[in-house]
Amino acid sequence: MGKQLVSKMQVMTKFDQINKFLRQTKEFKSILENQEPLQISAFYDLKYLADKIRAEGSYLVEEELFQMYTSLQTVFTVIRFFEERAEIYPNLEALFEHLPMEKNILKKIETVLDPKGKIKPNASPALLDILTEIAKGEQDVRKRMDSIYKMAVSRNWVADGSLTIRDGRMCIPLLAENKRKLKGFIHDESASGQTVYMEPEEVFTLNNKLRDLEFDKRREVIRILIALTTDLRPYTALLLSYHGFLTKLDFVRAKALFAIEVEADMPVLIKEAKTRLINARHPLLMLSFREEQRTVVPLNIHLDERLRILLVSGPNAGGKSVCMKTVGLLQIMIQSGLLIPVDEASEVGIFDQIFADIGDDQSIESDLSTYSAHLTKMRYFVAHATPKSLMLIDEFGTGTDPQFGGPMAEAVLEVLNNKKVRGVITTHYSNLKLFAGDTEGLENASMLFDNTKMRPLYVLEIGKPGSSYAFEIAQNIGLQKEVLELARQKTGTNQNRIDSLLVDLEREKKDIYDKKVQLSNQQNKAKNLAAENEKLKLYLEENKKVLIKEAKLEAQRIIKDANKLVENTISQIKEQQADKTVTKQLRQNLQKELLNHQVKEEKKPEPIALSNTLIEVGDWVQLRNTETTGQVLEINRGNLVLAIGDLRSVVKKERVDKISNKQAKKVVQSNSFSGRISDAITNFNAELDLRGRRGEDAIYEVEKYLDKAIMLGFPYVKIIHGKGDGILRKLIREYVRKYSQVNRVEDEHQDRGGDGISYVYFN
Known part of the structure; x- marks a missing residue:
């Protein structure tokens, strides 16, 4: 069913319609890429089944009923999936809008079929009775057959072999000379005639009874299927709706799978007749290159009100035609509701008409030469082109004498430009390049060519025409020198000068392109350095806060100790009841303690500095004039990245002294509690x-x-x-x-x- 929709795909021109199809495909692509639990098990043609049950007395066989059952399971699973994700996939939800889940259909089928799609033994009481009788009859036949077979074996009547089936009946292989010794019906004999295959008379009667029961079973099954089909007949219209939903779902799913295969995305869709493709790739070229493990050079191109027609020139086999075909194919794909392999920031408009003149359409039957075939198309283009037409013309003006073909092509191009059409045109004609350079709305472009390595780069450069590199390519493939010299003489001085200028221009464009790449790399490097500088600045700010906090805590501790000392002294003076001698002594002690404390603070034991020793990653260092210590994590030019507790800080090498592991151990022990907290948070x-x-x-x-x-x-x-x-x-x-x-x-x-x-x- 999905294939039928694919065969009916057409280029659309209505914005809302195109937008809906594209968004449906994008949403389904998202479901597939995110591996959402959307279970799709079966796509069967429900329309065929619905049409079959319309007629009274008709019925569906077991296989058809099971196809209906599994298809409806798929429908209901999909509906439930989207109902659970309401408003996440609005465009896909529109596929089954107002479509009910009629589970009675499933229940009716489940009363007759088992999970494997076969008729249930208890589908009706009569069927159950018949099956019971058949099972009992088969058991009787087997018992009786075994008894007769054993008797025949004991009397040596049986040929080599065991019980066998002939004409759907179980038979005993008897030696031909013993066939009169046992009553029964002979169904067959061996090729030599020495063995006959006989069904005993007693078993024959039982088998006939079983055959009658089989006929009864078949009639009962048909009766059940007719009754079930009659119950399902009122749901015919709903089944057709389910069919439509399954068909659309299969179609959208196929488009999404194709989009994933060609790495397609949804660009910005606009109503104007213009386009801006970023990193566009030709899908067929990309699939072909993928098998060869090659990559496609992306195309960047734009057409708008100012740049309406792009005239692409350059060397043969340089990618001009692929560039033009990429623009045309992607435009047809997008207007057919398919995602395209471009960057999602690309903008694609809508064109009412797409005209293409590609290849050689000469025809003996129509009495058309190559040039007349081209002119026939040009006549049609000029007559029907509008500002919303996209024009794609390959090798514009070829097929006749360049002296006349060039001016004719220029005239057609001028008329088309006056009609404000959009398009991409490839050519080698110099007069068209000059015309495009001097005319508003037209713009030259060329495919870059590496004239040192003599190979195309497949990169489109807009703004300047390109040389055909006819002599350079001829020289590269080894054409004789005398032929090249003679060709240069015959070309003419002016044409040689123009072509040389174009070659020089191409070389300059190549240099500019290389410098742009180099500049881009330098800009990225500068951006990385700026980011690193910001990170260093952030580390410095964090370190500054830590140092200020530590200083404040130390000051609070000193004040607290001093206050305790003063309070103790006052308390002792009160206890001695202001005795002058004692008071004097206590005051001296207080001054002495404060002085000692001050000296202690000023003369803290300095670490055993190992400044002259080379600092390496993993060493412990101490910030000068502070008690802050840390371990070296990284060395970056003249800076050290330190681990100070839970913080990372960047300091200059000159601001730290290397300390011994023994001192570092003391610091770690003093911070053991904070370390445990840090470990707990980390783990x-x-x-x-x-x-x-x-x-x-x-x-x-x-x-x-x-x-x-x-x-x-x-x-x-x-x-x-x-x-x-x-x-x-x-x-x-x-x-x-x-x-x-x-x-x-x-x-x-x-x-x-x-x-x-x-x-x-x-x-």
Whole structure:
């Protein structure tokens, strides 16, 4: 069914229609790429089945009913999938808008068919009785046959071999001379005539009875199928609707799979007749190159109100025709509802007509030469072209004497330009290049060519015409020198000069292109350096805050110690009841303690500096005039990246002194508690997976997990409990809401698990 829709694809011109088809394909591509759980098991032709059951008395056989059953399962699965993701895929939802899920059809079929698509033994009481009789009769036949066979074997009547089937009947292989010794019906004999295959008389009667039962069974099955088909007949219109939905679904899915294969995306669709392709690739060329493990050089091109017609020139086999065909093919694809292999920032408009003159259409029957065939097309183009027409002409003006073909092509080009058509035209004619350079709306472009290596680069450069490189290519393939010299003489001085100028221009364009690439690399390097500078600045700011904080804490400690000393002295003076001698002594002691404390602060034991020793990654260093120590993580030019506690800081080499491992060990021991906290935070995982756990076990794990998260100060945690019947989800959410520290509980995004995952946010 999907193939029929593909064969009916046409180029559309209505914006809304094109936009709808493109967005449907984009949404289905997203489903496939994100590996969404969309189960599509069967696509069968429901229209054929619906048409078959229209007539009274008709019926569907088991296989057809099973096809209907599996197709409807696909339909209902898809509808449920999109209903669970309401508004995420709005354009695909429109495929089945107002389409009900009539599950009675499935239930009616399930009463007759088993999961494998066969008639159930209990589809009707009569069928069950018949099948029971058949089973009993087969058992009787087997028993009787075994008895007769054993008797014949004991009397040596049987030829070599066991019981066999002939004409659908079970027979005993008897020696020909013994065939009169047993009553029965001979069905066959061996090629030599020495063995006959006989069905005993007693079994013959039983088998006839079984055959009658088989006929009864067949009649009962047909009666059941007719009754079921009669029940399904009122749903004919709905089945046709389901058929339409399945057909469209298959069609969109095929377009999405094709888009993935050619790495296509959806550009920005606009209503104006213009286009701007970024990194466009010809899909057929890309598929061909992929097999050869080659890459396609992307095309960047634009057509708009100012640049309406692009005249592409350049060497043969340089990619001019591929450039033009890429523009035309991608435009036809987009207006047929297909995604195209371009950057998603590209803009593609809508054209009412697409005219193409590609290849040689000479015809003996129509009495057309190559040139007259081209002129016939030009006449049609000029007569019907509008500002919303896209023109694609390959090798414009060829097929006749260049002296006359050039001016004729220029005249046609001028008329088309006056009609403000859009288009891409390839040519080698110099007069057309000059005309395009002097005419508004036209623009020259060329395919870049590496004239040092003598090979095309397949890169389109807009703004300047290109040389055909006729002499250079001829020389490269080894054409004789005398032929080349003679050709140069015959070409003429002016033409040689123009071609040389174009070659020089091409060389300059190549140099500019290389410099642009080099400049782009330098800009990227400068951008990286600027980002690194910002990072260094951020580290410096963080380090500055740490140092100020440490200084404040140290100052608070000194003041606190001094206050305690003063308070103790005052307390002792009061206890001695202001005795002058004691008071004097206490004051002296106070001054002495404060002086000692000051000296102690000023003369802190300096680390054993190892400044003259080379600092390497992993060494411990101390910031000069501070107690701050850290371990060297990186050495970047004249800067060191230090690990100071939980922070990373960047300092100059001149501001630090290397210290011994013994001193570093003391620092680590003094910071052991903060280290344990840091390790706990580092090792804590803000995600708890409880899928498959029982209720009590899950609650116990949640309790331990939340206590640790709250203690370490995490803003939120993620608990994965799965969907299932929702019991575990409800149990966990009721439990976490008992915590006063819990602010709220939210579902994960629908695309990443929905209500199977809970986010718990803390105050």
